[in-house]
Amino acid sequence: DAADCYVNIDELMLKAGHELANHTGAEAGLVTAGAAAGMLLEAAACMTLGDPAKILRLPDTTGMKNEIIIPRTLRVGFDQAFRQAGAKLVEVGNTFSLGEYELEAAINERTAAVAYIFGPFLKAPLALPQVVAVAHKHNVPVIVDASAMLPPAENLTRYIREGADMVTFSGGKGVCGPQSTGILVGRRDLIEAARLNTSPHAGIGRPAKVCKEEVIGLLVALDLFVHIDWEVQWKRWRTMSQAIVDALHEVPGITVRMEDGDPNRQGPVAAIYFEAKWRGPSQEEVLKQLREGNPPIYIGSGWYRDELWVTPVTLKPGEEKVVAARLREALLSG
Numbered sequence: 001d002a003a004d005c006y007v008n009i010d011e012l013m014l015k016a017g018h019e020l021a022n023h024t025g026a027e028a029g030l031v032t033a034g035a036a037a038g039m040l041l042e043a044a045a046c047m048t049l050g051d052p053a054k055i056l057r058l059p060d061t062t063g064m065k066n067e068i069i070i071p072r073t074l075r076v077g078f079d080q081a082f083r084q085a086g087a088k089l090v091e092v093g094n095t096f097s098l099g100e101y102e103l104e105a106a107i108n109e110r111t112a113a114v115a116y117i118f119g120p121f122l123k124a125p126l127a128l129p130q131v132v133a134v135a136h137k138h139n140v141p142v143i144v145d146a147s148a149m150l151p152p153a154e155n156l157t158r159y160i161r162e163g164a165d166m167v168t169f170s171g172g173k174g175v176c177g178p179q180s181t182g183i184l185v186g187r188r189d190l191i192e193a194a195r196l197n198t199s200p201h202a203g204i205g206r207p208a209k210v211c212k213e214e215v216i217g218l219l220v221a222l223d224l225f226v227h228i229d230w231e232v233q234w235k236r237w238r239t240m241s242q243a244i245v246d247a248l249h250e251v252p253g254i255t256v257r258m259e260d261g262d263p264n265r266q267g268p269v270a271a272i273y274f275e276a277k278w279r280g281p282s283q284e285e286v287l288k289q290l291r292e293g294n295p296p297i298y299i300g301s302g303w304y305r306d307e308l309w310v311t312p313v314t315l316k317p318g319e320e321k322v323v324a325a326r327l328r329e330a331l332l333s334g
């Protein structure tokens with residue numbers, strides 16, 4: 001339907017942003033082309049603050065505040081998106097810890113923002129509110145990437161409530177919206193600066209344009225997402241995960257169990273651990289058999305250790321039986 005409507009894109013972006021703000025408790029919002037585009041615009045917003053001459057100059061940041069401080073333990077490949085806007089990343093802390101004093105010492109007159117990344121696999125050395133307290137003492141905004149942190153739906157409001165100035169989420173991950181969309185929310189002046197750095201305007205974000213069909217698609221998906229009955233949803237995940245566990249528990253040499261409530265997991269999953277006495281195919285061999293079979297099956301593997309896990313997020317009813325049977329066959333092969 002959105003494809004058939006001809007609208008003023010600025011007006012659409014502002015109204016869509018208003019919806020995102022309502023869902024997150026932020027002052028303003030902007031639909032982006034994914035969380036990484038959101039990170040690009042966070043950096044562009046904090047460096048230009050909406051100044052039209054600076055917007056046109058990016059990624060050349062001459063004469064701008066262009067340093068983004070980032071805790072070393074929170075570095076991820078996606079943080080290239082900050083540098084894409086021309087920012088320079090300044091790492092603080094070591095690979096285990098970060099003291100508030102270290103963060104404070106890194107802040108100077110070139111600091112544009114402090115970045116904070118949330119991920120199921122990332123370890124935060126200082127909690128977001130502590131980082132916010134230090135940064136705000138020096139009038140430095142805190143920009144957050146929470147791409148993969150939905151669900152739980154509570155996270156939609158959490159980071160703003162904890163004081164973040166800008167937060168970005170993927171629209172195409174747990175929200176299940178159009179895969180190329182993202183959510184950017186935060187302080188009104190910074191979101192306005194982000195908006196001026198992207199389509200329909202010329203600017204560093206123009207190549208990350210979102211179309212009107214994606215804007216409406218994301219809003220519809222988000223509306224569905226916030227109305228999900230999580231009791232029902234988690235029950236479905238639990239039932240599917242349990243079916244996989246039940247199909248595998250006689251395989252000798254592995255421990256298989258449903259894991260529910262682990263903060264590093266996005267919901268109930270079936271987890272498989274290889275014991276010392278395991279003599280079957282290697283983890284890589286199992287993954288290969290699954291992905292090369294018909295239909296191809298992709299499951300999770302080893303963030304922490306020698307493990308495989310199945311998250312039911314994309315499974316349709318009945319598909320858990322196919323995954324269970326194929327996993328059993330792969331584990332018992334060779």
Ligand SMILES: *Cc1c(COP(=O)(O)O)cnc(C)c1O
Pocket residue numbers: 033034035036037076078117118119145147148169170171172181182
């Ligand atoms: C997936 C991911 C991104 C990128 O999100 P897109 O919406 O695909 O652009 C950024 N940061 C983290 C931590 C992610 O997991």
